[in-house]
Amino acid sequence: MGSWWEGIDESRLLISPDTGANGDGSACFLSLRHPKSGLRTSYLLCNGLLQELHWFKQPYGSWFLGDYVSEDGSLYTATPIDPVFIMLPIFEDARMKKGDDPGKFRQLDEILFINDYPGYQHLFSIAKDCMEVVCESKEIGSTKFFRLDDIKVLAWLRYKVSQLKQTLPALDQNYAAREEKDTLVDAVSIIGEYLKDDPWLKLLCNHYKLDSLEAKTTASDFEVCPTAIESPVGSSNFSQGKNTSEKKAGRNVKQAKKAKVETESRNIREMFTRASLRRK
Numbered sequence: 149m150g151s152w153w154e155g156i157d158e159s160r161l162l163i164s165p166d167t168g169a170n171g172d173g174s175a176c177f178l179s180l181r182h183p184k185s186g187l188r189t190s191y192l193l194c195n196g197l198l199q200e201l202h203w204f205k206q207p208y209g210s211w212f213l214g215d216y217v218s219e220d221g222s223l224y225t226a227t228p229i230d231p232v233f234i235m236l237p238i239f240e241d242a243r244m245k246k247g248d249d250p251g252k253f254r255q256l257d258e259i260l261f262i263n264d265y266p267g268y269q270h271l272f273s274i275a276k277d278c279m280e281v282v283c284e285s286k287e288i289g290s291t292k293f294f295r296l297d298d299i300k301v302l303a304w305l306r307y308k309v310s311q312l313k314q315t316l317p318a319l320d321q322n323y324a325a326r327e328e329k330d331t332l333v334d335a336v337s338i339i340g341e342y343l344k345d346d347p348w349l350k351l352l353c354n355h356y357k358l359d360s361l362e363a364k365t366t367a368s369d370f371e372v373c374p375t376a377i378e379s380p381v382g383s384s385n386f387s388q389g390k391n392t393s394e395k396k397a398g399r400n401v402k403q404a405k406k407a408k409v410e411t412e413s414r415n416i417r418e419m420f421t422r423a424s425l426r427r428k
Contacts, residue, residue, distance in 0.1 A: 164192060164199060164226035177201075178267030183233045183342050191234070192226045193270055198234065199226035231274050232282060232304065233342045238262060239279065239296045240347075253286060253293035298351070305343075305352050309335045332356060 175194035182189040190201040206221040242259040243251030256275055260268040276292075282301045283294040312335035317324045323331070336352055343349045353359065 162192075162201075162224040162226060164194065165197070165228060176270060178270055180234055180265060180267050181237065181262075183237050184340075184344055186237070191229075191267070193274075194226075196274060197228055198231045198271070198274060200229045201226050229342075230278075230308075231271060232278055235268075235271065235275055235279060236282070236296075236301070236348065237344060238268065239283065239294065240344075243295050245296075250297075251295055253284075253295045255291060255293055259294065298347075301348065302351055302355060305339065305348065306355065308339050309352070309356075312338055333358060 175192060178191045178193055179188055180191050181187065192199040192201055202225050204223045204225065209221050210217055210219050211221060211223050239259060242254045245251035256272060256279075257269075260272060260275060262268050279294060282296060282304050284297045284300075285292055285294050287293070309332070313328075313331055316331055316334055317326070323334075326334070336349075336356060336358060339352065340349045343352070
């Protein structure tokens with residue numbers, strides 16, 4: 149894709165999931181706040197699917213895909229993410245909750261108006277579909293108002309943890325051999341990579357009677373892989389009890405990560421070498 153990054157006029161290679169044959173192929177790049185750190189982060193919105201952008205660069209060699217060569221070894225990938233994670237912090241701020249007061253109902257366009265972040269306004273159609281999962285809503289005339297609901301947020305987070313707990317043991321033998329409590333801590337830690345410590349990670353840890361410090365420490369044992377929390381917009385509504393098609397990308401536990409990464413890297417290099425390619 150050419151000239152997709154603001155201020156940079158050069159070719160860039162981006163690998164993104166197939167967003168479906170029925171889409172019109174329209175895509176836009178958005179600058180949004182990361183839900184945990186609040187730092188400016190790049191996302192791709194394509195056919196209603198929100199994806200987080202990641203940049204990889206190997207210290208030597210190049211990528212050769214089709215007729216395109218990335219000579220400096222850099223590569224961009226886009227991985228789907230449940231938009232509820234992205235919008236949770238701004239909906240939290242929008243309700244202006246004080247103490248036991250549940251906060252205010254706000255219009256969606258008002259909530260999504262963030263100074264210096266016009267990208268949120270592109271999420272209007274997505275927000276209408278997915279934020280019902282974690283919000284109370286009411287209509288006055290033709291106008292709909294939203295207010296984040298703590299009980300709904302906790303139920304949604306528990307659903308995410310449950311999905312990860314089912315997925316992690318199937319990733320590899322290291323996960324399958326772990327105790328249920330350890331798998332629970334792993335799942336909460338992964339989810340915690342996209343949650344503010346207060347109130348949501350703290351709320352989740354309190355529910356499972358986990359030490360929040362333990363969850364944070366365990367999170368450092370994983371390679372960050374945001375696809376572990378991906379979810380199409382439609383599957384955010386867990387209350388329907390449907391078996392979603394979301395795919396969870398795994399993270400290896402620290403004690404086994406080094407050997408596993410070295411083995412996989414060697415196999416990948418050998419495979420690409422046979423094709424006159426090199427990849428770390």
